[in-house]
Amino acid sequence: MDLTISPEDEAFRQEVRTFIRDNLPKHLPREVLRLGYLAHGAKRVLEWGKILYKKGWAAPPWPVEYGGTGWTDMQRHIFEEECWKADAPMIAMGALSLVGPVIYTFGTPELKAKFLPLILRGEIFWAQGFSEPNAGSDLASLKTTAVLDGDHYVVNGSKIWTSGAHFADWGFFLVRTDSTVKAQKGISFLLIDMKTPGITLRPIVSIDGMYHLNQTFLDNVRVPRENLVGEPGQGWSFGKFLLENERTGSAFINYTKREWAKARDIARAEMKNGKPLIEDPEFSRRLAKVQIEIQALEYSVLRVLSKEKSRYDSIAVAAVLKLHGSDLHQKVTELQYDALGDKALHHFTEAQLEDPDSDPPGMPDYVAGRTAEYLISRAATIYGGSQQVQRGIIAKLAFGL
Ligand SMILES: Cc1cc2nc3c(=O)[nH]c(=O)nc-3n(C[C@H](O)[C@H](O)[C@H](O)COP(=O)(O)OP(=O)(O)OC[C@H]3O[C@@H](n4cnc5c(N)ncnc54)[C@H](O)[C@@H]3O)c2cc1C
Structure with a gap:
């Protein structure tokens, strides 16, 4: 390499x-x-x-x-x-890393002609409708149905944790088109216009006090048959395809590097016992330790990018990157939060975060948003597959356990 x-x-x-x-x-x-x-x-x-x-x-x-x-x-x-x-x-991760590659690899010429230019031009935003109230880690047990009625699928069910559905134009959904076969084989991949009658959203406000997430209800939603990507029953295999296609994205490496640098900058600006916090041996040791872990992960990402042949299954490799990436994602936000001391306790509403001119007088620019980020990053070890699930994948696919 x-x-x-x-x-x-x-x-x-x-x-x-x-x-x-x-x-x-x-x-x-x-x-x-x-x-x-x-x-x-x-x-x-x-x-x-x-x-x-x-x-x-x-x-x-x-x-x-x-x-x-x-x-x-x-x-x-x-x-x-x-x-x-x-x-x-x-x-636009949903568009460029998830649904786009599925459309250009498995979609009909009509779907490609319709959606790829819209995605490229930045004209549509996508939501991902996979998880359900009783189907998260065990996604194969999803129950939302799509039943063919003439030239439309009629979709019924509910999805949950649908990020950004409230500003999405389109959604890519996993739906059950056949309940008589093995669970995975009855799942299909359907593109749904989020303005279709029968779709309603229930906002979910998360731990950071912000509205990113939704429960999405689908009641007799009629979707043109041609919006099914690939063949009925292929939806499950697209999930594996997505993982193989975008193995390094879940490492969050560039995000983590940036946020680490911001934690260092905060520690330079904040004082402890009359000295910049960065000079505190305990804090600087923590900073250094996380930096070393980030560098190690970056080398792993670069090895994957360099196409160095791994003796491990590529899904297991993606799981290792997700496991460590999401752990570091959380650690850098913890560093920032701790470096801020009691400034981290100031509550900014979503409206205040939207308005950079609303900070209280004397509040340093680097404070707003850090606590919210610390709180929402607790979710990094859940979305995209929880830590326990990643460990299960590694045990099974890398070590045959
Ligand atoms: C902020 C956020 C954004 C999200 N955005 C989206 C989105 O846009 N679209 C979407 O479809 N989904 C989204 N999700 C959902 C996410 O993919 C699921 O939350 C995740 O897959 C876990 O499923 P669950 O919440 O049902 O938990 P469960 O699967 O019920 O898991 C509960 C606990 O049991 C553990 N567990 C479950 N199975 C196993 C196992 N086999 N071995 C060991 N431990 C296990 C888990 O690790 C976890 O600790 C989002 C979630 C969050 C938090």
Whole structure:
């Protein structure tokens, strides 16, 4: 494995950095930091997506024929790193990493022609409708049904924890089209216009006091038959495809690097016993320990990107990255929260986080949003598959236990 950054990669980094400096709207970084990892929502994600589209950089992970950039994996990594460093909004993950690849790989020419340009141009935001009240880790037991009636599927059931459904234009749903076969074989992948009659949302306010999540009810929702991706019963295998396709994303590596740097900056600015907190041996040891863990994880990510052949199953490798990535995701927010001391106790409402001019006089700029981020990052070890489930996958697929 050769992980040297070549002169070409370095030149590419400069090109990306310059582009971001000249094109990232000035209001976005501050809003992104205040509103955090999950909360900055469709508006800002799509605003940045449209700018990247004009440059031809909207979909780096996609094949060139569908609008991808043709970059090497190292270039993609550099691009993402620079975007995170500049506090740009994250990419539209649901669209670019999840549903987009399913559509261009398994969709009909009509579905590709309809949706891929809309995704590339940053015109639609997607929600993911997989989990149900009694089907999370055990997703195969999902009960939402889609029954064919003429040229429509009629969908009934309820989904839960649907992130961003309240600003989503479309949703990609796993539904049961056949109850007579083995659970996994009866699941299909359906694209649903979120404005279709019969869809209602119940907001769920999470521990950070913000509204990111929903329970989504589907009552006799009529969905054109052509919105089914692939064949009936293929939905389950798309989940595996998604994991293999985007193995390194769940490591959160660039997010974690950025948030670690912010924790360090807070520790430089905050005082303890008359000295900057960064000079406190206990705190600086904690910072260093987490930095070393982040570097180790980054090397694991780079090894996967370098396509170094692993003797382990690729799903197990993705599980290792998710396990450590989400653990570090939480640790960096804990560092920030602890570094803030009692400033972390100041409560900012969602409306105040949306408005950078609403901070109390004298409140440093780096405070707003940090406690909310610390709280919502408790979910990082649950969404996308809990820690226990990842360990189960590793035990089974890597070690045959
Ligand atoms: C913030 C957030 C955003 C989310 N966004 C979305 C979204 O947009 N779309 C979507 O579809 N879903 C979303 N989810 C749902 C998420 O994928 C599920 O919460 C997750 O898969 C766990 O399922 P569950 O909540 O039903 O917990 P359960 O599966 O009921 O698990 C409960 C506990 O049991 C443990 N457990 C379960 N099975 C096993 C096992 N086999 N071995 C060992 N331990 C086990 C778990 O680790 C956990 O500790 C989101 C969740 C959160 C918290």
